[in-house]
Amino acid sequence: MCSIPGCPEFTDQGGRCEGHRQEAEQRRGSSQQRGYGREHQQRFRPGVLARDRMCVLCRQAPSKHADHYPLSRRELVEKGLDPNDPRHGRGLCGPCHSSETAHHQPGGWNR
Incomplete structure (x- = not known):
């Protein structure tokens, strides 16, 4: 199951489902946006x-x-x-x- 509460998606690697993983990456920003x-x-x-x-x-x-x-x-x-x-x-x-x-x-x- 996805580690995000309420998400019904199954994951084969544990952690977040693909949709939530992509969402988190977008919020995180690029390395340049983070100061690198x-x-x-x-x-x-x-x-x-x-x-x-x-x-x-x-x-x-x-x-x-x-x-x-x-x-x-x-x-x-x-x-x-x-x-x-x-x-x-x-x-x-x-x-x-x-x-x-x-x-x-x-x-x-x-x-």
Whole structure:
């Protein structure tokens, strides 16, 4: 069943049905709409990954994701800090990034 209360749709993967999944994606907006535009791609991400070539958590895999840390992108913006400054990030491998995101943002960016 879809995880949205009252929705009768069945899902084969659990979570939301396809209609509710698409609706959530539209509300979420594109990566640029969420603040991950040109400066993020040209300054933040390359700066973090050049500095942290190996994942700073497991130290066993190459960094593939530039993660805002210790403050989230949203918190940096709220404090008037530059969210695209590589000093506000850390390099993580895919599994560590997924784990950290699930732990610190269980409801996602729009919670």
